[in-house]
Amino acid sequence: MSLLDDTTVEVRSRNRSRNNSSLNDSYSLPHPLSVNQTSDGGWMVRLRTVIDSGRSSVSEFIKSETVDIPPEENGISWYAAVFLVVNAALGAGLLNFPQAFDQAGGIVVACIVQTVLLTFVIAALVILAYCSDENKCATYQDVVSGMCGKIARRLCAAAVALYCYGTCITFLIIIGDQFERVLASWYGSSFCHYWYMTRNFTMIVSSVVLILPFCFPKRIDFLKYASSFGVLSIMYVEFLVIYKFYEGKHESGPVKSKPDAWTDVFLVIPVICFGYQCHVSCVPVYSCLKNRRVGVFLRTVIVAMAICVLTYTVAATYGYLTFGSLVTSDILESYDATDPVVLVGLIALAIKTYTTYPILLFCGRVAIDDLYLELRKISIETGMRFERLRRIIIAMVWFVTSVFLAAVIPNIGVVIQYLGSLAAVFIFIFPGLCLLQLALKKDDIIILPKTKVLIAISGTFLFVGSLIFGLVFTQSLIENIKHKDMDTIKLCH
Secondary structure: OOOOOOOEEEOOHHHHHHHHOOOOOOOOOOOOOEEEOOOOOHHHHHHHHHHHOOOOOHHHHHHHOOOOOOOOOOOEOHHHHHHHHHHHHOOOHHHHHHHHHHHHOOHHHHHHHHHHHHHHHHHHHHHHHHHHHHHOOOOHHHHHHHHHOHHHHHHHHHHHHHHHHHHHHHHHHHHHHHHHHHHHHHOOOOHHHOHHHOHHHHHHHHHHHHOHHHOOOOOOOOHHHHHOHHHHHHHHHHHHHHHHHHHOOOOOOOOOOOOOOHHHHHHHHHHHHHHHOOHHHHHHHHHOEOOOOHHHHHHHHHHHHHHHHHHHHHHHHHHHHHHHHHOOOOHHHHOOOOOHHHHHHHHHHHHHHHHHHHHHHHHHHHHHHHHHHHHHOOOHHHHHHOHHHHHHHHHHHHHHHHHHHHHHOOOHHHHHHHHHHHHHHHHHHHHHHHHHHHHHHHOOOOOOHHHHHHHHHHHHHHHHHHHHHHHHHHHHHHHHHHOOOOOOOOOOO
């Protein structure tokens, strides 16, 4: 190591996992590494030498050197990683699952589609872990970059930013929904005639007070403790849905046993993809395993997905059986908020939403900033001069525009349908491309049977992913035009 003789480079995902959820690293090191300064400060001199030599990113510098990566001394166990994967997967998608079961044609049809998609979900996670080992990567974007090159990395960064942005809009819509439910139940159906109780006012003011202050820091690791409340809040929603079913005090519409048209089965796909999309976060989770092997990670993935399947399926089944065809895009909208059991669920979900929004904004902000620096070919040293200004501008534009869109979009079902299409890119297309490049890298003339099998699998991923993205996106667009606001409950009269 000619340039790193006194520098310790660690590709450790216990740092990078916080970084890719982007929780614990400063912007100055957006790549999966940690440079520990020595007593004489020689590492900065060498880093500046790299910058002056024309290399625009630290990752290029590291890849250009022979770096001895020390073995992991610490890390998390596979069963601890299960909770990280579950926390990454379980979220707002659960609220939309009951309606998705209705749209798909009933419980049996939706469960079959879910089972088929889960095969791809688990396979994609294993592919990403394997490719992560090949290039010693610790983030989704770096895996894509290492296997598919810079252009793919830019597309991946743009997709991550867009996905996080859309999810933030979903969270704001959920906040508005919860305020409406509480005010309508406690004040009456005329609540929105008062400006200070309108949906937009309560959503905007609460977001400015409880979200905006946490959107600017370089480091938001303090939110990791608050965000752990997310799993508990989702589990409480699960309990609420089951409890209300057995309570039996709700009006129920007809329950389908088959879809109205065979194409309706595709309507559940975006919700499933949105609900199980944890691939961006699972790469750093894999990297922080104490025993970093694909087989060990597969054990983590299977257990985590089993928990997610149980949670989503139970909530969707009980929610759908409770309301039938009358179920709404947000299952909590259908309950009476004057009931203390429901009120606790609304508050718990709102708290989770407030604490999760800044994390997603942070991930999207880093992706946008990284993309901006790469496209403008700005060096790290120059970029750091105006990093604070860019951080503030990106965060403000992100927050203001997402609040505006949340104010005009009627329900989370609209957003989740499109986000589900984009989630298919992370689950199918990028893993398929990575597997294809991995196969060609090991056998570029394609003579081994194993290579042919891997190419066939990657082709299946690419075909299915492209089909889902195109078909579901188009179908969602048509459905939203034909049935605009049809399932939105009017709480104010």
